[in-house]
Amino acid sequence: MCFRVSSAQWAYSTNMTDFNKRRMIEEQTLKAKFDKVSWRKATEFDWTRMPDPTVRRQLRMLATKDRxxxxxxxxxxxxxxxxxxxxxxxxxxxxxxxxxxxxxxxxxxxxxxxxxxxxxxxxxxxxxxxxAIGPRVRNKFMRYVDLANQAARLNGFSDASEAADTVYEDARLQDELAQTFGRILPLYKELFAYVRSKLYVAYGPDVVRIDGPLPAHLLGNMWAQEWSRIYDLVVPYPEFDKFDVTGELLRQGYTPLRIFQMAEEFYTSLGLKPMPPEFWRSSMLERPKSREAQCTASAWDFCNRIDYRIKQCTEVDMENFATAHHEMAHIEYYLHYSEQPFLFRDGANPGFHEGFANSILLSVVNPTHLYRVGLMNSNGSETSYEQNINFLMLQGLRKIAYAPFAYMMDQWRHLVFGSPDGVARMNSDWWSLRLRLQGIVPPSRRPENGFDAASKRHVPFDIPYVQYYVALLVEFQIFKSACRATDHRGPLHLCDIYRSREAGRILSEVLRMGKARHWKEVLAVLSRGGADGELSAEPLLEYFEPLFDWLRTANRKEPVIGWMSKREDFALYRPLVGATGARIWMNYRFLFVLFVIFFII
Incomplete structure (x- = not known):
């Protein structure tokens, strides 16, 4: 069934005809019926009494399947x-x-x-x-919330957000996430203050308040979720080159095929698996000339232990060079856990796939690696202090700026699913969270009956988002573990695991497990006797430590590190009450999370 659905989805994604769309919908409909039958069979067993822990875990996964x-x-x-x-x-x-x-x-x-x-x-x-998008889907989303909550209660959960968290098999998940976010927040506030000072210069006091939150439309991204596109406005040392090897890739005559061959060589240098023949025969590595195709890069597992593919409309530039390595990391994960039972052919938790793929990029895009593969003229140890700060600033705009958004998304879902009037307040709750956790406000007044969260596709597409925050933490934990295996000395951001068989052995051991073992056991394997398998923000903070020190110095004259919220900020998304302030909407769970965060700080 998995093979049939994957094949139909691939056919439509790479050739977007009406026929292929109808066939894909038919297969997806059949798969939904198949899932229903599987659930009914699984619930015939009292899985809680099964003596075999592996069988018990697989039956639980089937019996509590959402919806x-x-x-x-x-x-x-x-x-x-x-x-x-x-x-x-x-x-x-x-x-x-x-x-x-x-x-x-x-x-x-x-x-x-x-x-x-x-x-x-x-x-x-x-x-x-x-x-444009909010009014189109608001009523549909409200009904979807009602049905999702009904399904969760039938499975024994209080609401759909609690049901979504159970895939992590960790009752303390929300506490751990709050603790790690509390550790990252001081670094984020320093980055925030620095970026605000540069935007204040670029746009003036009529657009950016020197001590306030940032308007969402100025950060180079529709959702202000990562800020790398405004690097030119905030680069610390503009006289030094940006870390972009596009020109060198073109000068050396790279093609899309050569980029993927280079990515494969990175993994085989670690002792990981080469791409199978089916990969090279069936992947779509360039934009088709004679048909319409979806060009969003993605890695595919056709569930038959043979067929693995990448779909990417590759251009010869730095961004696609990184994306090719990222997508091939997913294929490596598929290949390594392919011998596991079907239900265990997945990442250790929903954030592990993305976390592993991103950990590889921490090695691939840094100056040390680009020098070793002949795409830069100087290696990491020879780059100047200014170049290192520029590189870390670019990485910080991608990673540090992303942390609050990735954390906030499913905190908002908890409010929507968990409150009796959650859907009635979902727009004001959305902006209340964004202001409090991210320091972001809309560029103008937003209606209470609006639905701005729908602008991010993961909301109407029913895709959980906390996995991306988990992936951010796991990314740096995996990277630090692999770097430790190479006996790396020096700043963590300059570590390159290329050609390290020791790093490859650790990664291979972790990848082979798939989902067969609890993800905390997998983290414990990574730590090699160090940490106890908990999610941790410490490797991320170690990676950005030089930037953190630089920001604290650069921000010495800033009036506020972080942001000051005023009455007009609240008025952008909810009505004012009286002359003294704004009506504050939040439930007790959100208050508890905020308390934990600020207590840690």
Whole structure:
């Protein structure tokens, strides 16, 4: 069944015809029925009494499978709602700032947000996108929340957010996440203060308040989730080159195929597996010329232990060079756990796949590795202090800036699913969290009956997001463990694991486990007798320690490290009460999380 669905999805993704779309929908519908039958069979067993822990764990995974506990009518309805929300999202088109074109899709809008520095044009594009998607799916999402909560209660959970957390098999998950976020927050606030000072200079006091939160439309990204696209505005030492080897890749005559061959050589140098013949025969590594295809890069496991592929419309540039290594990391994970039982052919937890792939990039994009593969003229140890700070700033805009957004997304879901009136307050709760955890405000007043969270596709697509925050932590934990195996000396950000068989042995051991062992046991294996298998922010903080020190010095004259929230900030997303302040909406769970964070700080 997995092979059939994957094959149909691949066919449509690489050749977007109506026939292939109908076939994909038919297979997905059949898969939904198959899941329902599997759940019914699994619930015939009292899995809690099974003596074999492996069998017990697999039966529990099937018996508590989300949504299938609903009646057939409601089960079909929730899948139909999700499909309708996906379709609505895919067909949103907006007008550009000059109103000369009204066929901008999200890719066009994102490119515009990344390249434009005019505040009014950015504000227009931001508002167009949020106002276009929210009203289209709001009512559908409200019904989806109701059905998702019904399914969770039938499975014995209080609400759908609690049900989603159970895949981590850790009752303390939310506490651990809050603790790690509390450790990262001081570094984020220093980065925030520095970026705000640069945006204040670029846009002036009418757009950016020197001690306040940042408007969401100025950060080079539709959701202000990562800020690397405004690197040119905030680069600490602009006289030094940016770490971009696009020119060198072109000068040396790289092609998309050669980029992937180079990525494969990185993994085989560690002693990991080469790509199988089916990979090279069937992957889509360049944009097709004679048909329409989805160009979002992705790695595919066809579930038959033979067929693995990558879909990527590769261009010869630095970004695609990194993406090729990232996607091939997913293939390495697939190959290593392929001998596990089907239900264990997955990452140790939902964040491990992305965490492993991103940990590889920490090695691939740093100056040490780029020098070793002939794409830079100087190695990491020879780069100047200024170049190192520039590199860490670029990485910080990608990683540190992302941490609050990745953490906040499912905190918002907890409020929506867990409160009796969660859907009624979902827009004000969205911006309340963004202001408190991220220091971000909308560029203009947002209606209470709006639905700005829908602008991020993971919300209408029913995709949990906490996995990306977990992946961020795991990424640095894996990287530090691999670097320790290479006996690396010096700053962590300059470590390169290329050609280290010792690092490869540790990674191979972890990848082979798949989901067969609890993810905390996998982290314990990584630590080699060090930590006890807990999620930790310490490797991330070690990686960025030189930048943290630099930021504290650079921010000495800043009036506020972090942001001061004023009445007008709250007024952007909820009505004011009286003359003294704003009505504050939050439930007790959110208050507890905030207490833990600030207690740690």
């Amino acid at each position: 299938v506990a609903l009646s057939d009518e409601k089960y079909n309805e929730i899948h139909h709602l999700i499909s309708e929300m996906k379709d609505a999202y895919a067909h949103v088109r907006i007008c550009d700032a000059a109103a000369s074109r009204c066929d901008f899709d999200l890719t066009d809008a994102q490119r515009f947000m990344a390249q434009t520095r005019d505040a009014a044009s950015l504000r227009h594009t931001w508002l167009q996108w949020h106002d």
